Amino acid sequence: MTSQAMMTEGSRRVAPRDARLIVGHVLGAALFAPDPSRQETLTWTEVQRCRTLIRRRAEGWPLAYLRRRAAFWDMELAVGPAVLCPRPETELLLELSQQLELPAGSWAIDVGTGSGALAIGLGRLHPHWQVAGTDRSRSALATASENGRKLAPAVRWWWGDLLTPVRIRKLKPTLIVANLPYVAHGARVDREVRREPKAAIWSGADGLSHIRRLIVEAAECLSADGQLLLEVGWGQAREVAAFGASVLHASATVVPDLAGYGRVVILRKTG
Ligand SMILES: C[S@@+](CC[C@H](N)C(=O)[O-])C[C@H]1O[C@@H](n2cnc3c(N)ncnc32)[C@H](O)[C@@H]1O
Structure with a gap:
């Protein structure tokens, strides 16, 4: 044939x-x-x-799982059923990081790193920053560190819940990026999404449990002039911006994607 x-x-x-x-x-x-x-x-x-x-x-298996690799930014990442297939819209977080001028040696943390897509992208774009990716899934971290070894060997990989790995190391990151789970329990999702790890998708009754918890923890952890860049789901940006601004004492900016939907919230600490 x-x-x-x-x-x-x-x-x-x-x-x-x-x-x-x-x-x-x-x-x-x-x-x-x-x-x-x-x-x-x-x-x-x-x-x-x-x-x-x-x-x-x-x-209904995602093509990326069948090919065991996915394209993200300028990279080819190994992926498997332990990690979310990185999405093109998440590249917006990397694009926004290019507008930041952090002092050399600043810590940037990717919380809920999955395949390592964002942490590796940050490590390659900003070699003068110190970058770590964290996840509560050990099998996701194994995939991330395998990708990191090939693409950005300086990036560190830490296991733990949200910012716990950062707190126990007593770090004050200047930048936290996160694409955490943000789908409300019971919401309808494509059958491909149902093949991805539950821990990468679902987040409480309104989809915001993880993001709210991260914002609360970031209030303790972020450096005085630190920033939090969050990917959010459709229709969540305004609520996340308002919550983040009040908890973090931050200015909040909503960044639309190419289709005009607010998909990233930037929270800049102001005091
Ligand atoms: C939506 S996926 C995003 C993966 C990757 N950042 C990306 O954009 O492709 C969310 C990730 O957060 C991780 N996660 C879920 N709950 C967590 C928690 N409480 N602490 C740390 N990571 C968590 C999941 O294991 C999953 O890898």
């Missing part, structure tokens, strides 16, 4: 783009590669592998 025939067969069960990417993956194509050669003849093993992955994709 040729790769073209396999893509045509796969396209009957999944989106043509997914069939193409799965065939390319089985043939060893790089993550950002264009179409696999349409003429290539697949071995029996490759055909079986393609069919298995196409079946799993049709069952």
Whole structure:
């Protein structure tokens, strides 16, 4: 069977783009590669592998888990079912970090690091900062540190609940970034999202339990001129901004994504 025939067969069960990417993956194509050669003849093993992955994709498994890697910013990250598949909208946090001028040696912490996407991105963009990624999931941290070893070896990986790892090290970070769980229990989510770790998705009755708790802890931890950059879900920005401004004695800015939805809240401590 040729790769073209396999893509045509796969396209009957999944989106043509997914069939193409799965065939390319089985043939060893790089993550950002264009179409696999349409003429290539697949071995029996490759055909079986393609069919298995196409079946799993049709069952709702995220493509990133099937390919075991995901693109984020300019990086290729290893991912698996222990971590959230990094989303393009989260890149906004890295983009905003480029506008910050923190003194060399400042601590920047990515709370709930998952695959390590944000911590690694910060480490690569700002080599003069000290960066750590934290998570309460040990298996997520194992994935993050594996990615970190290849892409940003200076980044540290700390296990623990929210800012506990920072508090026990008696650090006063200048920057905290976080894309924590923010979906309200009982909310409807895509079936792909249901394949991702529950601990990466759900956060109490209104989706804000983690974010509120982080803001309260940040009030103790952040340096006097510190900032908190938070990714939030649709419709949450105003409430998070108001809560953060009052608890942190901070100025709050809501940053819209390309579609105009407020998806990041910046809280700058003012005293
Ligand atoms: C939405 S995922 C984001 C992962 C990554 N930051 C990203 O943007 O791709 C949230 C992460 O927070 C972690 N997490 C959930 N509750 C936590 C807690 N109480 N303390 C630390 N990490 C937590 C989850 O294990 C998960 O890795």
